[in-house]
Amino acid sequence: MYNRILNIGLSSIETCFLWGPRQIGKSTLLRKLFPNSPYFDLLQSDQFLRFSQTPSRFREECRAIVDKSLSIIVDEVQKVPLLLDEIHWLIENEKLRFILCGSSARRVKRGHANLLGGRAVRYELFPLVYPEIPGFDLERALNHGLLPRHYSAEHAPRLIQSYVADYLQNEIVAESLVRSIPSFGRFLEIAALTNGELINYAGIASDCGVSAMGIKGYFQILEDTLLGRFLPAFRKRAKRRQVNAPKFYLFDVGIVAHLAKRGRVERGSELFGRAFEHFLFMELTAYLGYSEKLSPLSYWRTVTGFEVDFVIGEGEIAIEAKSSDVLRTRHFKSLRAFREEFKPRRSIIVSLDPAPRKTDDGIEILPWNIFLQRLWAGEIIK
Numbered sequence: 593m594y595n596r597i598l599n600i601g602l603s604s605i606e607t608c609f610l611w612g613p614r615q616i617g618k619s620t621l622l623r624k625l626f627p628n629s630p631y632f633d634l635l636q637s638d639q640f641l642r643f644s645q646t647p648s649r650f651r652e653e654c655r656a657i658v659d660k661s662l663s664i665i666v667d668e669v670q671k672v673p674l675l676l677d678e679i680h681w682l683i684e685n686e687k688l689r690f691i692l693c694g695s696s697a698r699r700v701k702r703g704h705a706n707l708l709g710g711r712a713v714r715y716e717l718f719p720l721v722y723p724e725i726p727g728f729d730l731e732r733a734l735n736h737g738l739l740p741r742h743y744s745a746e747h748a749p750r751l752i753q754s755y756v757a758d759y760l761q762n763e764i765v766a767e768s769l770v771r772s773i774p775s776f777g778r779f780l781e782i783a784a785l786t787n788g789e790l791i792n793y794a795g796i797a798s799d800c801g802v803s804a805m806g807i808k809g810y811f812q813i814l815e816d817t818l819l820g821r822f823l824p825a826f827r828k829r830a831k832r833r834q835v836n837a838p839k840f841y842l843f844d845v846g847i848v849a850h851l852a853k854r855g856r857v858e859r860g861s862e863l864f865g866r867a868f869e870h871f872l873f874m875e876l877t878a879y880l881g882y883s884e885k886l887s888p889l890s891y892w893r894t895v896t897g898f899e900v901d902f903v904i905g906e907g908e909i910a911i912e913a914k915s916s917d918v919l920r921t922r923h924f925k926s927l928r929a930f931r932e933e934f935k936p937r938r939s940i941i942v943s944l945d946p947a948p949r950k951t952d953d954g955i956e957i958l959p960w961n962i963f964l965q966r967l968w969a970g971e972i973i974k
Contacts, residue, residue, distance in 0.1 A: 594724045594740060596621050597882050597968075600691070600715055607683055607690045609669075612717035613818045613843055614695045615755060617740045621717065622665050622691060629691070630657050634668040644672045651678040654688060663689045670694040696817040716818070718878035719844050722964040730960065734857055734867040737846015738874070752850040756780075759819070775802050779810045783820070783842060784851030788870055790837045790893075811840060819843050823873065826890040826903045830933040835893040845870045859915070859944070868915040869901055872942060872960075876902055876911075879967055887973060898929040904973055907934040917944040919957060927955055940972075 596617065600608060612618045623631070632650070634640045643650045654664060669675060669692040682688045692712065719738035722728055736748040745751055778800045786796070791811070793804040800807065814820035823839040842848050845867050849857065857863045876889055887905040892898075902911040910930050914923050919941065927939050931953075939955045942963045949957050958966070966972050 593620075593624075594720060596717070596724055597721065597878075598715060598717055600625065606713055607663075607679075608692070608713040608715055610691060610693045610715045610717060611818060612695065614759065615739055615741060616717050616719060618693050618695075618717050619667055620740075622667070622693060626663060626665060626691070628659075629662045629665050630654075631665045632667065634666070634671040640671060643675055647672065647674045647678055650675050651682060654678075654682050655686060657688075660686070660688060663691050665691045665693065667693045668695065670696050716881055718881060719874065721875055721878045721968070722961075723968045728961075730871075731857075731859070734845055734864065734871060735849060737844045737849070739844055739846065742844075742846050748846065749850065752846055756847065756850060775800050775806075776810060779807065781851050781853075783811075783814070783840065784848045786840075787848045787852070788823075788839055788841055788866060788873070790835065791840050792837075814840075814842070819847075821877065824888075824890050826892040826900075826907065828907055828934065832894045832896065832898070832929070832933060835895060839891060841870055841873050843874070845874070865913075865915040868960075869913040872911075872913045873902065875964060875967065876904075879973070883970070883973075885973060892930055894929070898926045900926050900930045903930075908937045909973065910934075910936045910939045912941045914941055914943045917946065919943060919945070924951070924955060928953070931955075938972075 594617070598621065600610065610618055610622070619633075622629075632639055632643075634643070657664065666675065666679070676692075679690055679692070683690070690712075720740060720743055721738070725733075725743065733743065736742050736745065737752065739755070742748045742751050742755075779796065779802070782796050782799055786792075793807045797804040797807045802810070811820070811822075815822065820840055820842045823841060825834065825836045825838060827834070827836065842851075848854075848870065849867070854863050857867050879885075880887060880889060887908075890903045892900040892903050892910070900910045901913050903909070904911070907930075910927055912923070912927055916923070923941065927941065930936065931939055940963065941955060941957045942960050943957060945957050945959050948959065948962055951957070963972070
């Protein structure tokens with residue numbers, strides 16, 4: 593059992609949505625935080641059939657709950673979007689509170705379902721992060737991924753293989769989101785192989801035998817089902833010509849390893865470096881989400897090849913991920929180019945260095961674990 597950072601256990605909580613991919617730990621978290629709450633699980637076939645056939649029965653059962661002070665949990669709410677009309681009515685007329693949990697808002701949005709008109713707070717649960725795992729093992733994280741079942745399992749590759757297959761069956765086939773499952777399967781492989789790179793819609797379309805518009809739709813499916821997210825380019829004007837295309841990262845480094853068939857990644861390899869960058873992206877994304885900081889996250893790249901992996905806010909903080917324990921002069925070139933253009937408040941290289949240090953021109957070199965300790969302590973992004 594991991595102690596998750598996300599806290600929705602406020603005594604005065606309003607109705608909220610809790611979104612997150614399958615098997616990320618949403619149900620476990622809610623049962624831990626709200627052990628006495630009434631719990632409706634729409635993955636159970638009897639409940640799904642009962643409420644999908646007669647949504648008004650949900651209203652009747654909720655009205656029969658004795659302790660109206662308890663939040664009512666509805667798990668996998670996207671499976672029966674019509675329940676949101678009943679929930680809206682119960683909020684307005686019975687003053688009930690709900691925690692609505694799901695793995696995808698796509699079906700709800702595309703079906704024009706009731707999203708409660710701004711009455712519900714939105715939370716997102718991410719894969720496990722550094723401070724949630726006692727004795728955190730970086731190489732295990734980069735090879736197994738950070739879904740709770742996968743990180744600690746000795747047979748993680750088999751679990752990940754099953755997870756991917758179940759996702760294709762349950763999320764894609766069941767919701768009829770794509771016409772060709774083989775094409776989408778090929779797309780997932782290419783998305784993993786190009787994970788963290790600039791998106792070339794035309795190139796991916798050619799490889800998959802799908803139109804460029806179809807590939808854009810596939811990426812949108814991944815974003816809507818919380819299985820990936822775009823990283824936009826930093827767009828503040830500068831002297832150097834900049835690249836404006838977005839990057840895309842899948843939601844878990846272990847899923848990428850399986851889809852890309854990369855095998856075990858070892859320190860010192862190019863694959864380790866790419867996985868390390870992806871891992872830091874997820875840590876930064878989760879921290880910004882959990883801390884509710886409004887600072888945007890982006891990357892910076894020029895047409896001449898300078899690139900900074902992560903830019904926080906309007907350029908206040910620039911961060912590079914380098915999976916090396918011996919940094920060379922070339923490792924500093926991009927950060928120095930960014931500093932020349934935008935004068936960031938902090939410039940950081942996160943590496944495998946054994947100890948923190950600082951260059952004469954003010955660039956901080958932080959070992960990855962010290963960087964994450966300071967990040968989650970609120971000392972990096974303020």
